[in-house]
Amino acid sequence: MLSKKTRYAIKALVVMGKNFGNEPMQISRIAAEEHIPKKFLEQILLDLRNAGLLYSKKGAGGGYSLIKDPKEIVLAQVLRITGGPIALLPCVSLNFYQRCEECMNEETCGIRDVFMEVRNASLKILTETSIADVIERENTLSDSKTVI
Amino acid sequence: MLSKKTRYAIKALVVMGKNFGNEPMQISRIAAEEHIPKKFLEQILLDLRNAGLLYSKKGAGGGYSLIKDPKEIVLAQVLRITGGPIALLPCVSLNFYQRCEECMNEETCGIRDVFMEVRNASLKILTETSIADVIERENTLSDSKTVI
């Protein structure tokens, strides 16, 4: 399961994605709109900023905005920044690899082999889906709900 | 990430799968072979037994064995029994569904839509892969390592 941190991060990026091109958004506004604890969101946005995803402006009239086009920000990257694991086993993770202590031979481990496949399948979707795609899906879903 | 509980469960089932058709195996033997804390494994095997995957025999000469053919036991089922989540979001889980508190409209949520896709991809592999398949993969990997 993704942590709340990761979920909040994606939510915030989607909101800022919708706002792309306009004035920066204040943390408090995002927090209120998305029902995210403000202080928690503060930390998360800081991480996203330090990872190069966000531009921030201090002082009165300041706030956050995307530094890149929403099309360029891919979910896999967000998960990695916020520490949300993509792989289901540490021995299969590309960015957070760790050997399984109990495992005798990693190279011939059948379990590992299966979960590498699972990781590849998930990763494919997550690297192909951008914040812009998420917004587009939202629009498509809303439209299909509103029957004309 | 899968919990150790889930990992140990799969490992134990694979060992018992290799032993399928023979005498039941003692917990202590499985624990020793797979480097799993015995008392912890005890609880796990009990869960697998109560879920109908294992046959157990008490008393001297007792132990555990698979109640079904290893081909019939699929990884998705094991994850579910041991509480290992397949979905990355609770609102997308088939067996452990929970509404996302911060979410305003689940039906039009683009994030949810993406992670449903991820779940479907993972689930497909995990319902198509049995304990027997894991064992077979192990053999294939071992063979390809041993160059003749």
Place this chain on the structure above:
DNA sequence: TATAAAGTATATAGATTTAGTAGTCTTTAT
């Protein structure tokens, strides 16, 4: 039939992680 081997069941402790809060500092517009 006593004993040891083995599973059953529940409780609990310890460690780790997650989620959230608090407080102080820095920058900037007005």
Place this chain on the structure above:
DNA sequence: ATAAAGACTACTAAATCTATATACTTTATA
């Protein structure tokens, strides 16, 4: 000068996970 806003660090509370402990039941067999 002041207020608005982000930056940074520290801390706490709760939840979860991993593991251990203890007591009980069943069964083979000497």
